[in-house]
Amino acid sequence: MVMVLKTVSRVVRVSTTDRFQLVNITREVESFVKESGVCNGLLVVSVPHATASIIVNENEPGLLQDIIEKVKWITEPGSSKWLHNSIDDNAHAHIGSALFGHERVFPINDCRILKGIWQDIFLLEMDGPRSERKIVLTILGE
Template sequence: MGATLKIVTKQLRVSTSSKFQLVDITREVERVVEDSGVRNGLALIFAPHATAAVVLNEREAGLIEDIIQKIVEFTEPGHSKWRHNIIDDNAHAHIGSALFGQERVLPVVNGKLVRGTWQNIFLVEMDGPRRERSILITVMGE
């Protein structure tokens, strides 16, 4: 008999306190994977927002500040050339989300999320502060 495919989806909710912020959600994602009962498969981490992103990187205070600084430089908040700013004044966040991506897919092996030694999972806030941001985690496998 073949193994049974499991699909488990959980929603995380986080609040942000700054216009730009990296929120480490690694432990929460790992907990969802472990609780799913999936031994081998994939985990999709998805932020259903047009002004946020999901990235993997090291959790080191200086690096986090560097990443935020580069996102600000790259997306140019408040820049007069962004036509969308006429509507919401958040074109920078939409551009950042489109370029950095709202999702990451990671392997699950032997019931554990596989990530590199220095890879933590972050929600990237680019249009905060927000009372609530959602992150969907779907774990699929056997």
């Protein structure tokens, strides 16, 4: 038996309004998976920017603010000494992206993303506001 895998991709664009911000993209991602027709495979959610990340966590307002505050706490101390800031004053965002990662991978089973009930998918903006952030969704499956 020969299994034929297909690849489906989409770019989602979002705008951000704050220097640090979490944007919930779960609905867009779930819609893409449903529309793809892929019922078993892998989904990659990636942000092709060096100053943003993709994270997964609970969509609770207090927790989201806690995450933002911790990201600032991790990336901003000593920012006056970051060498990259002599170019464009966003070394903290590059460091955050390097630490938190630009992508997440999810299994797809029974035509749905396998994730925890409390897990949502977020763009973590660390160098906003930005008029457009691209998020690349790619599925490989059957």
